[in-house]
Amino acid sequence: MEYFLQQLINGITLGSIYGLIAIGYTMVYGIIGMINFAHGDVFMVGSVAAFLVVLGMGLTGGSGLLLILFSLIIVAVIAMVVASAYNWTIERLAYKPLRGSFRLAPLISAIGMSIVLQEFVRVSQEGRPKPVQPIVTGGYELMTRVTEAGEFIVRLTNMQIFIIVSTLIIMAVFTALIQKTSLGRAQRACEQDMKMASLLGIDVDRTISLTFIMGAALAAFAGLMFFLYYGVTDFFVGFLAGIKAFTAAVLGGIGSLPGAMLGGLIIGLIETMWSAYFTVEYKDVAAFTVLVVVLIFLPQGLLGKPEVEKV
Amino acid sequence: MTAQDVSTLKAKPIDFGAVAKDLLGTAVVAMLILVPIISHKSVITQYSLVLETRWPTIAIIMAVLLSVRLAMHLFVWNRAPKPVAARSAGATKVTWTDTVAPYVLPVMIVLAILLPILAGGERRPIDLGIYILTYIMLAWGLNVVVGLAGLLDLGYVAFYAVGAYAYALLSTVYFPYWFGDGIVPWAFYITLPLAGLLAALWGVILGFPVLRLRGDYLAIVTLAFGEIIRLVLINWFDFTNGPQGITVPKATFFGLPFTAGEGGFAAFFGIEHNRIYYYIFLYYVILALALLTYYVTNRLRRLPIGRAWEALREDEIACRSLGINTTNTKLTAFAIGAMFGGFAGSFFAARQGFVSPESFVFIESAIILAIVVLGGLGSQLGIVFAAIAIMGAFELFRELNFLEAVLPAGTDPVHFRMLAVGLAMVLMMRFRPRGFVTRRQPTVFLKERKAVSGDLVKEGHG
Numbered sequence: 001m002e003y004f005l006q007q008l009i010n011g012i013t014l015g016s017i018y019g020l021i022a023i024g025y026t027m028v029y030g031i032i033g034m035i036n037f038a039h040g041d042v043f044m045v046g047s048v049a050a051f052l053v054v055l056g057m058g059l060t061g062g063s064g065l066l067l068i069l070f071s072l073i074i075v076a077v078i079a080m081v082v083a084s085a086y087n088w089t090i091e092r093l094a095y096k097p098l099r100g101s102f103r104l105a106p107l108i109s110a111i112g113m114s115i116v117l118q119e120f121v122r123v124s125q126e127g128r129p130k131p132v133q134p135i136v137t138g139g140y141e142l143m144t145r146v147t148e149a150g151e152f153i154v155r156l157t158n159m160q161i162f163i164i165v166s167t168l169i170i171m172a173v174f175t176a177l178i179q180k181t182s183l184g185r186a187q188r189a190c191e192q193d194m195k196m197a198s199l200l201g202i203d204v205d206r207t208i209s210l211t212f213i214m215g216a217a218l219a220a221f222a223g224l225m226f227f228l229y230y231g232v233t234d235f236f237v238g239f240l241a242g243i244k245a246f247t248a249a250v251l252g253g254i255g256s257l258p259g260a261m262l263g264g265l266i267i268g269l270i271e272t273m274w275s276a277y278f279t280v281e282y283k284d285v286a287a288f289t290v291l292v293v294v295l296i297f298l299p300q301g302l303l304g305k306p307e308v309e310k311v
Numbered sequence: 312m313t314a315q316d317v318s319t320l321k322a323k324p325i326d327f328g329a330v331a332k333d334l335l336g337t338a339v340v341a342m343l344i345l346v347p348i349i350s351h352k353s354v355i356t357q358y359s360l361v362l363e364t365r366w367p368t369i370a371i372i373m374a375v376l377l378s379v380r381l382a383m384h385l386f387v388w389n390r391a392p393k394p395v396a397a398r399s400a401g402a403t404k405v406t407w408t409d410t411v412a413p414y415v416l417p418v419m420i421v422l423a424i425l426l427p428i429l430a431g432g433e434r435r436p437i438d439l440g441i442y443i444l445t446y447i448m449l450a451w452g453l454n455v456v457v458g459l460a461g462l463l464d465l466g467y468v469a470f471y472a473v474g475a476y477a478y479a480l481l482s483t484v485y486f487p488y489w490f491g492d493g494i495v496p497w498a499f500y501i502t503l504p505l506a507g508l509l510a511a512l513w514g515v516i517l518g519f520p521v522l523r524l525r526g527d528y529l530a531i532v533t534l535a536f537g538e539i540i541r542l543v544l545i546n547w548f549d550f551t552n553g554p555q556g557i558t559v560p561k562a563t564f565f566g567l568p569f570t571a572g573e574g575g576f577a578a579f580f581g582i583e584h585n586r587i588y589y590y591i592f593l594y595y596v597i598l599a600l601a602l603l604t605y606y607v608t609n610r611l612r613r614l615p616i617g618r619a620w621e622a623l624r625e626d627e628i629a630c631r632s633l634g635i636n637t638t639n640t641k642l643t644a645f646a647i648g649a650m651f652g653g654f655a656g657s658f659f660a661a662r663q664g665f666v667s668p669e670s671f672v673f674i675e676s677a678i679i680l681a682i683v684v685l686g687g688l689g690s691q692l693g694i695v696f697a698a699i700a701i702m703g704a705f706e707l708f709r710e711l712n713f714l715e716a717v718l719p720a721g722t723d724p725v726h727f728r729m730l731a732v733g734l735a736m737v738l739m740m741r742f743r744p745r746g747f748v749t750r751r752q753p754t755v756f757l758k759e760r761k762a763v764s765g766d767l768v769k770e771g772h773g
Contacts, residue, residue, distance in 0.1 A: 085343035112736025119730035
């Protein structure tokens with residue numbers, strides 16, 4: 001029971017990160033119907049940018065809690081702006097000119113972009129992963145059980161609280177943005193019918209650009225938390241995290257925002273539970289298997305609408 | 312459009328305010344992109360992580376970027392729009408490329424056959440030839456799936472892995488166990504077809520569940536399959552020896568090992584022993600395999616199944632309504648593509664003398680896909696040029712010493728090769744989505760065979 005509770009906490013933390021990345025996939029797919037294959041790498045760029053800024057600020061675990069919190073907000077904003085600039089540029093250079101090209105063109109271009117981003121970061125930052133001392137430290141002990149093997153303590157660390165709470169806040173702000181503002185309305189309109197939306201005076205290009213920017217900002221925030229949680233980041237983290245987040249997006253129903261969050265949580269939980277109860281070595285196999293099974297048997301996802309192909 | 316109309320199309324006046332605004336915008340975005348990632352580099356010193364700044368690099372990049380953009384504004388983007396030339400659909404002029412095209416492939420084949428002689432006993436050109444031919448063969452195999460059937464397969468390297476491991480495991484573990492050690496010199500010849508069959512079987516196994524998917528989802532599922540196979544190869548230690556890999560026996564010349572001394576290849580033919588013979592032998596094996604791939608796919612294209620592939624690529628729904636069995640069509644495409652991957656994998660294992668999961672990462676699939684894409688999705692000749700360009704460029708990057716003078720100290724040009732491949736893929740889709748070789752030979756025709764330009768075909772590759 002205690003063991004399960006601990007895994008639940010870990011899984012929700014990981015799931016929050018995946019959920020935030022998944023939103024970027026789901027929004028882009030919803031609006032232009034393509035998989036932004038480079039999105040995982042935009043997450044990586046956000047993560048590396050956050051890492052560099054933290055290093056530049058000289059932030060360590062020894063500073064006061066308020067100072068850390070304040071600095072992390074600044075780091076988050078910088079990482080989000082940088083990642084947004086990347087995603088905006090990618091959309092402008094690699095995707096926008098390909099609208100109306102043949103079916104596979106945007107996906108191939110996205111794969112190329114993904115390689116470019118990875119290699120760009122690898123060349124400019126070296127390939128070696130670079131560990132950082134934990135910055136958000138401390139935590140609470142929720143439960144203790146004494147067993148023959150020793151004490152098993154269920155911990156909720158401050159880092160986990162930070163991740164879960166800030167994900168909730170970001171999600172609330174983001175939902176309000178989509179539901180209440182004119183930008184969100186334009187975004188939803190383009191999702192339903194792009195041609196009609198443009199006839200009604202919505203600047204479709206601008207809306208698509210903003211969708212990429214929003215997705216990148218969320219991914220960059222996830223990148224910051226990923227780097228803080230694991231204490232390490234490198235040029236390759238975007239590949240696996242990106243695929244898992246994509247799985248989350250499909251599982252939740254591609255195009256559906258609550259679905260992306262739900263899918264993220266489920267994938268996070270599956271991964272943690274699998275590592276805890278089965279084998280750590282095969283946790284990525286488990287994630288990929290979920291992806292295959294979902295795409296084949298449940299392509300519309302949990303909260304999505306079935307897609308009918310029309311001639 | 313008449314000549315008079317053309318003269319009225321004048322250059323637009325340059326709006327300097329707008330240009331300045333655009334340059335400012337470019338500068339801001341470029342700074343955002345460059346500043347944290349390039350300006351600061353984290354370096355692990357003896358005691359801790361420190362940041363190194365590289366502001367001069369940024370200044371150079373910014374200066375180049377802004378001047379190029381300014382030049383584009385001043386000289387390119389303000390040019391008068393070109394009059395649209397009237398183009399009659401279907402009829403294409405006979406150009407010099409049409410006259411030369413039929414001779415390109417035979418000339419290249421002759422050159423390929425003569426290469427070991429031209430190399431004059433040097434090992435390096437032969438090695439490079441083997442390397443490039445392996446990728447040409449892989450790309451021709453993938454071309455069946457992606458170029459002809461239009462199914463984007465991102466996990467192609469899985470079949471390559473199946474072929475390689477089939478050879479490695481059969482020749483080191485199972486054949487000696489089943490038939491005794493005497494079989495080992497012949498293992499390559501027995502395993503080669505088996506590896507192809509096994510890979511084809513895996514193609515069907517992996518193809519079967521994904522039949523309903525198309526486009527993006529199919530691509531992601533095949534990517535997942537590829538990664539699953541690699542991860543299983545890493546973790547199933549008892550079966551595959553995990554990340555440490557397997558050392559495999561070298562291929563023999565029909566039972567004659569390439570060793571010095573009694574019973575070897577050199578002794579049998581009464582010539583002096585030289586290691587180069589082994590590489591020449593490998594070169595001709597891969598050349599034969601590659602040509603087999605070319606020949607088989609070319610023949611298949613003319614069969615009903617090949618036409619069904621191409622029809623499927625253009626429009627799946629139309630295909631189904633015309634009574635084409637899309638299930639079989641897709642599965643055969645997967646199986647045949649996978650089979651060639653398996654052959655290549657088996658050869659790869661024999662050449663390397665060693666297999667490990669490290670060789671079958673996603674980036675390999677991406678490189679093979681890049682070759683197919685750069686070759687123009689469906690064009691077999693284009694693939695040859697693309698493979699030579701990419702793999703040759705990879706090798707050239709190693710030799711380009713003058714680049715080191717241009718690049719900042721401490722950066723190795725080799726590091727930039729994948730960056731160049733990624734950029735090439737993006738630029739290709741942007742500017743030449745139909746590939747460099749856009750000429751298409753139709754397989755079905757009325758009265759006479761007319762080559763059509765790729766621009767006239769719906770999916771861009773006829």
